[in-house]
Amino acid sequence: MTDEALIPYDTTLFVRDHCLCLHAQRAARALARRFDDALRPLGLTNGQFSLLMALNRPEPPPMGPVAAVLAMDRTTLTAALKPLERRGLVVVGPDPRDRRGRLLRLTREGRRLLTEAFPIWQDTHAKLDAELSAVDMNTLRTGMMAIA
Template identity: 70%
Template sequence: MSKVPAIPYETTLFVRDHCLCLHAQRAARALARRFDEALRPLELTNGQFSLLMALNRPEAAPMGAVARLLAMDRTTLTAALKPLERRSLVTSLANPSDARSRLLALTTEGEALLAKALPIWQHTHAEVDRLLPEPTSVPIREALRAMS
């Protein structure tokens, strides 16, 4: 015996087909899996690659700026940093101009690993770009940036 749903099944199908959040999450998970697999030989995840890349700058970066760039709260960023610090890829230093904040920097080992990871990212990214119908890749990137 089937029950009458409070929301018609057709509405469920409409939401499934039109929900930007659902489609963005599904795409993000699929992309994350692809990049995680590609970076696995270096024992990096796509999130760790992004964090290392965010720290690839001439000066140590304030934690708040890195968190904003990666759309993370500081607690999440702190947790993401721990395995990279254990591997001596990242260092956290006291900010001389503000004792309450930390500055983040790549170590020499972190720079070397990032240099090995970049060609893998470039190759994987080119594969993903080839999957996108032309000329949609630019508008997709622009739309994603606008929403983030």
């Protein structure tokens, strides 16, 4: 085997500059850090905020629809719920209509924390929108939702 590259470096640069997956991953990490930093004083990550918000429904949802909204499998959702359960923010209980199923419910403390976190999310989002004023955010969101 030689040290000679099989794919020219120009191709590497092309992929770096055009790969939607790479750019989406980099953007997702940057956004996650920004929202993690903003929510840190409340002891929340951006993922935990999204999970709490996904549970903010008139009726406690089953795991399947929550996992679908968050684009995660049930095993990952179960792991993500554990620290929120330990903090008393979420209760996972049996579904009275189907004892095999589980319903997810925000506790009073979970609703209180979500109420405190939402203005932080709004402020962080407003700053981000202002920084990206040259970008059509509705088109960006529509494109991202189409991919997801």
